[in-house]
Amino acid sequence: MKSIVHFIFFFIILVQLNSCLTTMQPLVTDENIITDDRVTGTWIDSGREITVQKFFNSKFYQSVKSDMRLSVADSLFLMKYYIANYTQSDLEYWWAFGLMRINKQVYLNLFALKCTDNENNEVYFPYGGRALETYSIAKLEWKGNDLISVHFLNGDWIKKMILAGNIRIKYEYDPLFGSFAITASSEELEQFLQKYGNDKRIYSDEYTRTITRKDKLYVTKNN
Amino acid sequence: MIIRKTFILLILLFSIFLSGCLYTFYPIFTEKDIVFNKELLGFWNYGDSSKNGLFEFRRISETEKKELSGNISKLSDKGYFVVWRDKKKQVNSAYFVFLVKIGTHYYFDFFPSVSNNQIYVDDLFRYHFVTLHCPYKIILHDKDHFELKQLEESFLDKLIENKQIQIRYLDRSEPNGGRVILSPTAELQQFLTKYGDNEKAYNKDNSYYCTHLHNK
Numbered sequence: 506m507k508s509i510v511h512f513i514f515f516f517i518i519l520v521q522l523n524s525c526l527t528t529m530q531p532l533v534t535d536e537n538i539i540t541d542d543r544v545t546g547t548w549i550d551s552g553r554e555i556t557v558q559k560f561f562n563s564k565f566y567q568s569v570k571s572d573m574r575l576s577v578a579d580s581l582f583l584m585k586y587y588i589a590n591y592t593q594s595d596l597e598y599w600w601a602f603g604l605m606r607i608n609k610q611v612y613l614n615l616f617a618l619k620c621t622d623n624e625n626n627e628v629y630f631p632y633g634g635r636a637l638e639t640y641s642i643a644k645l646e647w648k649g650n651d652l653i654s655v656h657f658l659n660g661d662w663i664k665k666m667i668l669a670g671n672i673r674i675k676y677e678y679d680p681l682f683g684s685f686a687i688t689a690s691s692e693e694l695e696q697f698l699q700k701y702g703n704d705k706r707i708y709s710d711e712y713t714r715t716i717t718r719k720d721k722l723y724v725t726k727n728n
Numbered sequence: 729m730i731i732r733k734t735f736i737l738l739i740l741l742f743s744i745f746l747s748g749c750l751y752t753f754y755p756i757f758t759e760k761d762i763v764f765n766k767e768l769l770g771f772w773n774y775g776d777s778s779k780n781g782l783f784e785f786r787r788i789s790e791t792e793k794k795e796l797s798g799n800i801s802k803l804s805d806k807g808y809f810v811v812w813r814d815k816k817k818q819v820n821s822a823y824f825v826f827l828v829k830i831g832t833h834y835y836f837d838f839f840p841s842v843s844n845n846q847i848y849v850d851d852l853f854r855y856h857f858v859t860l861h862c863p864y865k866i867i868l869h870d871k872d873h874f875e876l877k878q879l880e881e882s883f884l885d886k887l888i889e890n891k892q893i894q895i896r897y898l899d900r901s902e903p904n905g906g907r908v909i910l911s912p913t914a915e916l917q918q919f920l921t922k923y924g925d926n927e928k929a930y931n932k933d934n935s936y937y938c939t940h941l942h943n944k
Contacts, residue, residue, distance in 0.1 A: 620853055636857035637860055639856050679755065
């Protein structure tokens with residue numbers, strides 16, 4: 506019975522993110538960044554383990570610190586940053602994110618760092634200029650201290666609304682290659698979320714991931 | 729973003745070809761500008777001892793077509809799939825390439841493809857990158873020789889600083905640095921038409937003289 510319950514649980518959280526909204530400018534800046542260390546620890550998402558560490562405690566920082574030259578301002582900013590990593594299909598993913606708050610609502614601003622194979626070779630080469638790094642945005646919904654729903658912005662719906670002229674925000678769209686990106690400034694992104702942040706239409710179950718703290722999951726399983 | 733800057737520095741070590749290129753969000757061409765020259769198909773040797781390697785030009789396969797979205801997917805029969813192999817003959821990267829005529833000159837528009845070992849990368853990860861275009865001028869000498877000339881980014885920088893050109897761009901973080909040009913295709917074509925004959929508009933160090941290999 507317990508295994509059936511857990512199968513259902515994992516089935517429910519097995520969400521494919523088809524197209525989250527990405528922006529060229531960050532939402533989180535040194536002026537609005539906040540911390541909430543409850544996000545650190547090991548989380549379970551669709552059966553995989555996600556490790557979240559504060560930036561300076563992370564394996565990522567350990568791997569690059571000899572190359573980093575940080576100013577005081579940089580250090581103060583990065584102290585508030587988090588690194589997330591997980592392994593999926595023999596590939597290890599590394600992400601960085603910051604948090605900020607608008608109207609008592611906490612948002613996560615995520616960007617991709619690297620993806621490596623089991624020999625630590627870089628698998629995806631987006632850098633070197635061939636691709637522009639972008640950020641995604643998600644609303645965090647805490648359900649106690651051990652369960653978080655991460656609501657990514659629904660890129661398909663927002664793009665449709667923008668192209669129809671129903672939502673006004675700076676963007677670039679190339680119909681020939683289908684490229685699309687939001688170019689609004691950090692301040693404009695904040696204004697966008699102040700206006701639409703509580704509008705359920707900009708989110709979708711399809712773009713939501715519910716993650717559970719690993720320890721809590723095992724307690725549930727044993728009970 | 730300092731964390732990103734540091735990581736990019738590490739990755740740049742792996743990136744040679746297309747480094748220092750002028751990058752654009754929009755393609756330099758419209759549908760009517762595309763030409764297809766079947767003589768480009770095949771293997772091409774390029775460079776000198778320090779930067780030699782191979783380009784393979786072939787037609788875009790049905791599988792590769794699925795990677796293209798937007799209207800270009802309907803025009804993919806007019807494009808090339810170009811695989812770049814380094815001097816050890818290892819596949820380094822792959823591109824969708826379109827040969828276009830703008831004014832009196834021919835250009836290539838390079839658009840990166842996801843190579844075989846990148847197919848399994850999580851979609852969420854890939855969505856965090858917007859693929860950019862990189863234009864090259866191509867001078868067709870004869871059926872066995874052509875020259876690729878990379879646009880010189882600093883030439884455009886000077887025009888912008890001297891307010892000799894109005895162009896939309898996004899400054900990128902160091903050390904990738906440089907700019908991503910956000911101007912639409914029509915403005916890009918105006919730039920190419922105006923400066924296409926100006927040798928200073930091209931990077932002398934990143935030009936490739938390519939020779940057709942018939943025995944591959």
